[in-house]
Amino acid sequence: MAEFSTSVKSSGDINIIYLKGYLDAHTAPILENTFSGLIEKGDYSLVVNFKDLNYISSAGLGVFMAFIEKIRENKGDIKLSTMSDKVFNIFDLLGFPLLYEIFKTEDEAINKFKEINKLENQ
Amino acid sequence: MKLNAGSIKNNLKFQSFMGITILFLIYKVFIYSPDSWILLIFNGLLTALTIFSLIIYLIEFSRSRKINPLALVINVGILNAVLFFLFTYSDSILSGLYNISTGRINQNIFDNLVSFFYSFIILVSISVIFMVFRELYFLKKKKSVSLYFNTMLVFFVLASFGALLKDIPDLHYIRDTFFIISVVLITVNSLKISWIAFIVKKDKISLLALSIVISVLFVANLINGSGNKLSDKVVIQFSPVLSQFFKIIMTYGAFYFTILFFTTLFHIPTAEAFDRKAQEVSFLQYFSKLITQSMDFKELTESLTEISAKVCNAHAAWLVWKDGEEFKAIANKNIGFYDSNILTKFIFESKNPKISDQTFFLNLNRFSNKPQLSDNYIHIAVSPLKAHNELKGYLIAVKKDDFIFDDEDKDAMTTFSDYASLAIENSRLLEESIEKERLEKELDVAREIQRKILPSHNPKLEKLQISSVFIPAFEVGGDYYDFFELYPNKFGFVIADVSGKGISAAFIMAEIKGIFESLSKTMESPRNILIKANEILKRTLDRKNFVSAAYGLIDLAEDTLSIARAGHCPVILIRNNEAQQIRPSGIGLGLDYSENFNESLEEMNIKLENNDILVLYTDGITEAKNSALEDFGSKNFESVLLENSDEEADEISKEVMNKVALFSQDNSQHDDITLVILKWKQNLKNNGVKEWQNSAPQLNPQVT
Numbered sequence: 001m002a003e004f005s006t007s008v009k010s011s012g013d014i015n016i017i018y019l020k021g022y023l024d025a026h027t028a029p030i031l032e033n034t035f036s037g038l039i040e041k042g043d044y045s046l047v048v049n050f051k052d053l054n055y056i057s058s059a060g061l062g063v064f065m066a067f068i069e070k071i072r073e074n075k076g077d078i079k080l081s082t083m084s085d086k087v088f089n090i091f092d093l094l095g096f097p098l099l100y101e102i103f104k105t106e107d108e109a110i111n112k113f114k115e116i117n118k119l120e121n122q
Numbered sequence: 123m124k125l126n127a128g129s130i131k132n133n134l135k136f137q138s139f140m141g142i143t144i145l146f147l148i149y150k151v152f153i154y155s156p157d158s159w160i161l162l163i164f165n166g167l168l169t170a171l172t173i174f175s176l177i178i179y180l181i182e183f184s185r186s187r188k189i190n191p192l193a194l195v196i197n198v199g200i201l202n203a204v205l206f207f208l209f210t211y212s213d214s215i216l217s218g219l220y221n222i223s224t225g226r227i228n229q230n231i232f233d234n235l236v237s238f239f240y241s242f243i244i245l246v247s248i249s250v251i252f253m254v255f256r257e258l259y260f261l262k263k264k265k266s267v268s269l270y271f272n273t274m275l276v277f278f279v280l281a282s283f284g285a286l287l288k289d290i291p292d293l294h295y296i297r298d299t300f301f302i303i304s305v306v307l308i309t310v311n312s313l314k315i316s317w318i319a320f321i322v323k324k325d326k327i328s329l330l331a332l333s334i335v336i337s338v339l340f341v342a343n344l345i346n347g348s349g350n351k352l353s354d355k356v357v358i359q360f361s362p363v364l365s366q367f368f369k370i371i372m373t374y375g376a377f378y379f380t381i382l383f384f385t386t387l388f389h390i391p392t393a394e395a396f397d398r399k400a401q402e403v404s405f406l407q408y409f410s411k412l413i414t415q416s417m418d419f420k421e422l423t424e425s426l427t428e429i430s431a432k433v434c435n436a437h438a439a440w441l442v443w444k445d446g447e448e449f450k451a452i453a454n455k456n457i458g459f460y461d462s463n464i465l466t467k468f469i470f471e472s473k474n475p476k477i478s479d480q481t482f483f484l485n486l487n488r489f490s491n492k493p494q495l496s497d498n499y500i501h502i503a504v505s506p507l508k509a510h511n512e513l514k515g516y517l518i519a520v521k522k523d524d525f526i527f528d529d530e531d532k533d534a535m536t537t538f539s540d541y542a543s544l545a546i547e548n549s550r551l552l553e554e555s556i557e558k559e560r561l562e563k564e565l566d567v568a569r570e571i572q573r574k575i576l577p578s579h580n581p582k583l584e585k586l587q588i589s590s591v592f593i594p595a596f597e598v599g600g601d602y603y604d605f606f607e608l609y610p611n612k613f614g615f616v617i618a619d620v621s622g623k624g625i626s627a628a629f630i631m632a633e634i635k636g637i638f639e640s641l642s643k644t645m646e647s648p649r650n651i652l653i654k655a656n657e658i659l660k661r662t663l664d665r666k667n668f669v670s671a672a673y674g675l676i677d678l679a680e681d682t683l684s685i686a687r688a689g690h691c692p693v694i695l696i697r698n699n700e701a702q703q704i705r706p707s708g709i710g711l712g713l714d715y716s717e718n719f720n721e722s723l724e725e726m727n728i729k730l731e732n733n734d735i736l737v738l739y740t741d742g743i744t745e746a747k748n749s750a751l752e753d754f755g756s757k758n759f760e761s762v763l764l765e766n767s768d769e770e771a772d773e774i775s776k777e778v779m780n781k782v783a784l785f786s787q788d789n790s791q792h793d794d795i796t797l798v799i800l801k802w803k804q805n806l807k808n809n810g811v812k813e814w815q816n817s818a819p820q821l822n823p824q825v826t
Contacts, residue, residue: 058621095709
């Protein structure tokens with residue numbers, strides 16, 4: 001029943017991952033593969049867009065945890081954006097807002113990355 | 123036991139044959155005189171009885187063996203050759219015991235015995251030959267034909283007994299009529315020799331040679347053993363019935379084998395095609411057996427290539443299996459991997475225009491790498507293997523030198539590759555179902571672990587009604603709850619949900635139980651317990667796993683609750699017909715091992731009031747889905763709780779579960795469902811103040 005897919009858009013150094021459908025224990029490996037692929041290429045600035053995500057289970061949340069350490073070690077980050085209230089509530093209950101930056105829109109997340117880059121360049 | 127019974131029966135038949143023979147011998151030596159009519163007739167009857175008992179024994183004897191027509195024919199040939207030599211060279215021996223002037227055997231015991239044994243050899247030989255004819259006659263006959271054979275047999279007997287009339291020339295016509303009718307029946311019965319078709323070409327050729335030799339032998343023995351030869355005279359003296367029966371059998375043999383010769387001759391041209399079809403059929407039979415019995419992929423593919431090579435007379439065969447975009451050679455038969463790889467490359471990597479989804483042929487005459495091959499392979503046949511209309515690989519066969527593939531080979535290849543596709547698909551499905559079964563077993567284990575971890579019954583407390591419901595999902599969801607009765611007046615409770623599912627979630631659950639079981643006994647503050655639990659989990663928990671949990675401690679003497687939450691669903695407090703979410707902040711266990719976790723974790727303290735209801739649950743309830751994939755949701759949940767807040771704890775949980783079940787009746791349960799309801803029953807007698815009038819609960823977030 002569970003359909004889930006991801007797509008990735010590059011915007012400069014930043015990659016935006018779009019999630020669609022139901023992210024649970026069965027579909028989590030799809031997202032894992034997406035993350036692995038990006039990390040292998042050395043892309044560590046990632047924005048995840050949750051606009052089309054209908055559902056996320058605990059196993060789905062686990063995927064973000066699996067990669068965050070490696071990404072932050074490489075001075076990158078995963079920023080979350082455009083969550084529906086329902087999805088946000090799940091993240092919020094578990095205390096994810098304390099671990100990840102969550103933005104209302106994709107642009108805000110991208111801008112946040114750009115600001116950091118600017119600061120570093122200065 | 124059955125075998126024994128059979129052999130006893132056989133023994134009995136042999137013994138009766140021997141008995142009759144001895145009786146016959148005694149009769150011959152001591153009683154018989156050719157001058158008496160009665161004795162002559164009795165002699166004939168004894169002859170018939172001996173032959174009959176012998177044949178009965180032989181039939182029983184041959185029944186236990188598998189009939190091979192060629193072997194039977196060879197037996198007849200050998201017997202005939204023996205008879206031929208007997209007739210040719212026995213005159214010198216016989217002349218001593220036969221008195222030419224009287225036309226009788228000398229009347230002494232020795233000569234009588236010699237003539238008896240001489241005749242007896244002939245009796246046994248023709249009985250065996252007759253038996254063989256009978257076997258050959260019934261071999262591979264589709265219809266019931268025993269009537270024809272038995273009619274013939276009756277006339278054989280009549281014609282044989284007709285020989286008793288030899289001294290009355292006027293009645294010779296009776297004997298001759300029976301004999302002629304017998305011959306006619308022999309001819310008719312010999313015409314349809316159906317078993318020829320079923321023997322292989324090689325055997326047919328030997329049969330052709332054998333049948334001509336044997337038919338000549340029969341004619342020779344017929345001439346040799348009759349007329350005025352001494353041997354015939356001795357046999358007639360012994361028993362005219364036997365002599366006549368001998369002639370009939372020899373005639374039968376001469377006819378049968380002549381006809382056999384021609385029948386075989388006509389079958390020779392089609393023999394090869396027949397052999398091939400027969401082989402194909404037997405291979406297909408073998409293969410369908412293989413499909414149902416052996417599900418081992420390797421064994422299957424190897425039998426397949428072996429059979430394919432045989433059926434189309436190819437020198438070598440192998441399968442190529444699609445592995446990603448590459449074709450890999452497997453199950454090679456009569457060809458090394460080096461050669462098969464060169465050829466596979468040649469077939470598939472040169473953008474071959476001939477590649478299609480039908481069987482196709484190629485030849486290697488213009489193949490530049492041909493010198494690299496260890497054999498002079500020239501012709502290749504390739505047949506695709508498809509399952510669910512998807513190309514899985516190819517079956518490839520090669521022939522050396524001047525041998526080519528013809529249309530029949532093409533048909534055979536196509537048939538076999540179809541079968542192979544089916545077999546391979548079957549074995550794959552089986553492997554899948556085994557995997558599924560393995561997973562189900564694993565889940566059984568996980569559910570069993572979970573069942574043992576969860577409390578088997580609810581504690582009974584004076585001031586607290588406790589009700590709990592747990593419904594596991596098919597794939598164990600990792601829900602955990604527990605109660606701790608702590609000395610002297612404390613009551614701890616925990617609810618947790620492990621991320622992920624199945625056996626791994628069940629193992630983490632077991633660990634969590636151990637952690638809370640021990641921490642609850644050594645520490646009191648829920649916040650400290652959760653911080654400690656997070657520390658312990660750091661050592662074992664996988665990065666992508668985490669646990670949401672809430673821990674609470676009720677002081678039964680002080681009527682207070684302290685509670686901390688690590689990422690778990692909020693606890694619902696029902697008081698004065700209002701639902702409030704108790705949601706102290708906190709990150710899930712295992713998500714963050716830094717100070718961040720400790721700093722963000724709050725503990726709340728609440729003064730409990732009479733009829734306060736605390737509801738602990740996991741997201742299995744709020745995320746229970748209906749057929750439209752809508753969630754049951756916290757609004758529905760709270761309204762059921764409020765509607766039933768006056769009921770006992772058990773009643774409330776029952777109502778909640780009913781509502782959840784009703785809501786999600788058209789959808790399967792995807793996650794564990796846990797619901798724990800604690801209802802505070804304060805002893806009002808000791809307390810003059812009606813506490814429930816204090817409408818607002820005292821929530822005291824204590825951030826440290």
